[in-house]
Amino acid sequence: MDVLAPVILIVTILFIGRAIKVVPQQSAWVVERLGKYHGTLSPGLNFLIPFIDRLAYRHSLKEIPLDVPSQVCITRDNTQLKVDGILYFQVTDPMRASYGSSDYVMAITQLAQTTLRSVIGKMELDRTFEEREMINAAVVSALDEAALTWGVKVLRYEIKDLTPPAEILHAMQQQITAEREKRALIAASEGRKQEQINIATGERESFIARSEGEKQAQINQAQGEAAAIAAVADATAEAIRKIAAAIEQPGGVQAVQLKVAEKAVDAYAQLAQKNNTMIVPGHMGEVAGLIGTAMTLMRAGSAGSAAAPQSSSAASRPGNSTSV
Structure with missing residues (x-):
């Protein structure tokens, strides 16, 4: 009796341990009953039938990053390109993830590599550096369609690095340098x-x-x-x-005669000072004649100006008429 009690206690503990299961948050446990899929345990406290039910698979429902191994791809212009990327996926159907593929992680990895080689093979080397977003979208689209049968949702794929061969990289650097010099x-x-x-x-x-x-x-x-x-x-x-x-005015004519005589005498004096030869008129009557001529012209002008008002006044008198 003393030996049986510990045995019963151990069996009871094992029974309880196999019957009660606590599932963590964001986890899904697949249960098989007698070797057949029975159900999926949700987070929290769950009960099983010991020795009949068993936990076959444990899946995490969190987003899982998967490092895709680097590989060498050949572009459309026959250039080798080493590509390294990372994949993000999430288990959405625990039952399909358990029975849809023997190893869905390896399946996703291999499919990502083959899809990447196919996409890059359709592009030239220069475009691979410019169209990273398009490459990522193409890989995600192909993986997501195939991963539905595996109970997995591919969220995104990101290229970490694109490494061309050393000689191609050197040529690209020279091209970039030439382009910058051109600019x-x-x-x-x-x-x-x-x-x-x-x-x-x-x-x-x-x-x-x-x-x-x-x-x-x-x-x-x-x-x-x-x-x-x-x-x-x-x-x-x-x-x-x-x-x-x-x-x-009275005395004006005599003043003019005197002024003209002074100018004439001054002119002869200037000629005598500026030349060695004395220039004099043939006889002094020429000087008097010059002065007289000038005075005659002045009198004629004065008489004409005086006659003009008289004729105009005579023409305006009444009774004077001229007939032709």
């Missing part, structure tokens, strides 16, 4: 072009401004000269009027 030369030429345009524009505007300034200066000078000429003409006319008025 630098183009930028420098555009800068010189813009500089020449700016200089030409500045010179044109400066020339226009100078020509406008010269034009305005010439206009101002012409206006000043015209004003000066008008002022000189007005002053000369005023002087002539004053001289004429002064001659008409």
Whole structure:
């Protein structure tokens, strides 16, 4: 009896241990009854029939990252390219994940590699660096369609690295360097072009401004000269009027005769000073004749000016008429 009690206790503990199962959150346990799928235990406390039910598979329902081994792919232009990527998937159907494939992780990995080789084989080397998003989307689309039968949902695929051969990488670096030098030369030429345009524009505007300034200066000078000429003409006319008025006064004719005689004597004196030879008139009567001629002309002018008012006044008198 003392030996039987511990045995019963051990059996009871084993029975309870096999009958009660606590499933963690975000986990799914597949139960088989007598070798056949019976059900999937949800998170929390669950009960099984000992020695009849057994836990066949344990699955995590969390998102799982899967590192896809790197592989060498051949592009459309026959260039080898080493590709390394990572895959994210999640178990959505524990029953299919248990019985749909013997190893769904390996199946997903192999399918990701073959799909990647197929997608890159349709593209040229340069496009593989530019179309990463398209490659990722193509791999996810192909994997997601095939993984439905495995109870797995492929969420996304990301390319970690694209490594071309060393000689191809060197050639690409040279091409990039040449392209940058080309852009630098183009930028420098555009800068010189813009500089020449700016200089030409500045010179044109400066020339226009100078020509406008010269034009305005010439206009101002012409206006000043015209004003000066008008002022000189007005002053000369005023002087002539004053001289004429002064001659008409008593003693004006004698003053003019004296002035003309002084000018004549001064002229002969200047000739005598500037030349070694003395120049004198043949006889002094010529000087008197010159003065007399000038005075005769002045009297004739004075008489004409005086006769004009008299004739106009006579013509205005009543009773005077002229018949032809």
